[in-house]
Amino acid sequence: MLKQTELEEFKRLLLVLRARIRGDVKHLTDEALDRNENGSESKSPTHLAELGTETYEQDFALRRVENEQEVLDEIEEALQRIEDESYGICTGCQEAGRSVSKSLIPKARLRVIPYARNCVECERKREESGY
Secondary structure, eight states, X not given: OOOHHHHHHHHHHHHHHHHXXXXXXXXXXXXXXXXXXXXXXXXXXXXXXXXXXXXXXXXXXXXXXXXXXXXHHHHXXXXXXXXHTOTTBOHHHHHTTOOGGXXXXXXXXXXXXXXXXXXXXXXXXXXHTTO
């Protein structure tokens, strides 16, 4: 299990990451939806090729917003796991019936992906199965 100081460290990491992503999501959403806060003229394309490019860029930005929203959801779930005292325990290993001592997510992985819910082996299996 993780020590209280380690849990506080990971909570800080998650909060900083959440704040950064929220800012990115807002910026990308505004950009993708072409919101112009200063009231200047629209940047609507006048040529068909420009319209295609703009549509592609808008779709790309909206997909990125969707991905970022998924990460925000994962961060919220990780913060909840800290509160529930289940943070750092691999959900895949638990489902497979392994003991808690054998189902801990390595701290090095949590430092890189603080919202990780699975150890590397379980995550690899999950990705290979297409879930």
